[in-house]
Amino acid sequence: MTYTYNNVYIKDKYTIAGMYEKDGPLGKYFDKTYNSDLYMNKFSWEKAEIGLLREAIDKLLKRQKLKNSDIDLIISGDLSNQIAVSNYAIRGTNIPFLGVYNACATIAEAIIVAATFIDSKKIKNAIVATSSHNMSAEKQFRNPTEYGSFKKKSATFTATGSASMLLSCNKTNLKIESSTIGKICDLSLSDVNNMGAAMAPAAAETIYQHLTSLGRDSSYYDLIVTGDLGKYGKKILIKYLKTKYNLDISSNYDDAGTMLYDTNKQPVLAGGSGPVCSALVSFAYLLNNEKFKKILIVPTGALFSPTMLFQKETIPSIAHAISVEVVK
Amino acid sequence: MKVDDYKKIVDEYTPKENVLKNAIISFVAGGMLGVFSEFLLRVYCLWLDLPRKESGVLVILSLIVLASILTALGVFDVLVNKFKCGLIIPITGFAHSMTSSALEYKNEGLISGIGSNIFKLAGNVILYGVVSVYIFGVVRLLIFGG
Known part of the structure; x- marks a missing residue:
């Protein structure tokens, strides 16, 4: 979609x-x-x-x-x-x-x-x-x-x-160019301490869907940024896209969760998460940065509830893509 | 992608926890807490002129008060990160779980907040502690005759 x-x-x-x-x-x-x-x-x-x-x-x-x-x-x-x-x-x-x-x-x-x-x-x-x-x-x-x-x-x-x-609807220099609505993805992971791994396939599927339906190469974007996969989820996403679709996005890809904090110095383990994580990084930094003229923002969400996990369920996850372009 | 194939990728990139190192840290930290308790026990025996058994009760109370105060000051969770389960398994962990729950729900009031939630984590220990005491008591009665 x-x-x-x-x-x-x-x-x-x-x-x-x-x-x-x-x-x-x-x-x-x-x-x-x-x-x-x-x-x-x-x-x-x-x-x-x-x-x-x-x-x-x-x-x-x-x-x-x-x-x-x-x-x-x-x-x-x-x-x-x-x-x-x-x-x-x-x-x-x-x-x-x-x-x-x-x-x-x-x-x-x-x-x-x-x-x-x-x-x-x-x-x-x-x-x-x-x-x-x-x-x-x-x-x-x-x-x-x-x-x-x-x-x-x-x-x-x-x-x-x-x-x-x-x-x-009034023209400015930042245009919401397109979007892709993701599908719920669940590869049977249930570890809440590793949500990056649970969400990475959802992000990968949405990115692939977005690029193929618009006939674009990943290099079309100056940056593809996911929401909150963390430093390990980030690697998993790259590997997933490479293995399943033979698509390499490693050169222009980053994760908001790892950009928001200094993961080596701050006590944040794998990185940031939460709905505001991708919003803070993209609204405050990416969309004001002249380096990035075309950005694909892919916030990722783990759609679980503690109750369902206690009942031995797994973590369903989702990601939507939003393409923002700088226009004259 | 198949679930198994994906799990392989996840395992490849997810950092391994150093179980042995954590276990050794817990063992040493728990042991040090034991040494500290023994020290307190001796001190209470000596200074307050108490028999060993009553001094032991006082040691337990001291540890509970200490753990609760450290929890309220926001120090205990930092210590647990350093010393792992060495501080959670002893009575300090039990006190910590109750104090942290009480702090967490104080804004919801005395009844629906603190009262309903104080045993949120400690309830496990109480329930299964009582059940296992009962089972082992029966076993002891049957085998050793009480």
């Missing part, structure tokens, strides 16, 4: 990051960072995340000098149960709202839905947003956050932050 768009442009974007992301190699590119602890002056981690998401949306509107009533649609999602963070963050904005969930690929789903609405001229503009919070995600998916348990080297570290993007 690959679509090309004629009139979907990125008007502006706003990113907020926590202290670990600030200390990473991309720290200086974020619009705002929090230095203090992860409570961010709020009562709980969940409320801190709600605050982050709302702030990203409010600051974006403020910078663009837009009123809430100027926005036709807002699409948002996150990792919390019932996507509660998005629901509470957008409460009170009085903007039509769609909540979406694709785990860490949520931002891609949001962009695809918004782009399709705009391209079909049903709406003029839309905000897409997502967030994640290291502590609220750990609390939900793993043990209590203060509980010290052994973590494998292949485990990832949920990024803290929020990101929002204003899409519009």
Whole structure:
């Protein structure tokens, strides 16, 4: 399912990051960072995340000098149960709202839905947003956050932050050129400490699908960037594409999870994860970088729930591709 | 791609955990904790003039308090990363699991938060501890007559 768009442009974007992301190699590119602890002056981690998401949306509107009533649609999602963070963050904005969930690929789903609405001229503009919070995600998916348990080297570290993007039908220099909606892929892995391996085939299939349906070579893009496979998942993806499709993307491929942090110095094991991981890297860094004129962003999501894994299920995963081009 | 073929690729690129090294670290760290406990035991015997058995209870209480305070200060999970299961298997791990659960759910209130969740991890130890004590007690009764 690959679509090309004629009139979907990125008007502006706003990113907020926590202290670990600030200390990473991309720290200086974020619009705002929090230095203090992860409570961010709020009562709980969940409320801190709600605050982050709302702030990203409010600051974006403020910078663009837009009123809430100027926005036709807002699409948002996150990792919390019932996507509660998005629901509470957008409460009170009085903007039509769609909540979406694709785990860490949520931002891609949001962009695809918004782009399709705009391209079909049903709406003029839309905000897409997502967030994640290291502590609220750990609390939900793993043990209590203060509980010290052994973590494998292949485990990832949920990024803290929020990101929002204003899409519009009015021309700017950044165009959402095309997108590919991925299929759920499950190769029977069930280790939550190695989600990069669980998600790599989904990303590989989506990348292959995208390139073949548009008749493109992987070198068409200045950079192909996956969401949060981590340093080991990254190698697995390259090997998978080479073995199955004889496609070599190693020269222009990277993973947002390994770009967000210095994986050798920071305590993040295999790299970053979470819906905001790919959003922070691509919104704050890649889309502002003149080096990259054509980028394929492929956020990856592990669509499991702890309950299903306890019932001996495996990890289904998904990836969607979004091609962004710099136009004159 | 077949599941087995893919698993081969995954195994090739996933780093191996050094089980032996972790086990040795746990063994030594757990042993050091034992030495520390014995030291405390002697000290309590000597200073408080307590019999060995009662001094042992005081040692357990001290370890629980120490582990809980270190958990609340956010230090214990860092120590576990260094010393592995050497700190989790002894009573310190039990105290740590309860304190960390209590901290985690304090925002949801005393009943639906702390009360409902404090045994989230420790419940395992209590349930299966009681069950195995019962089984071994019966075995001991049948074989040794009590």
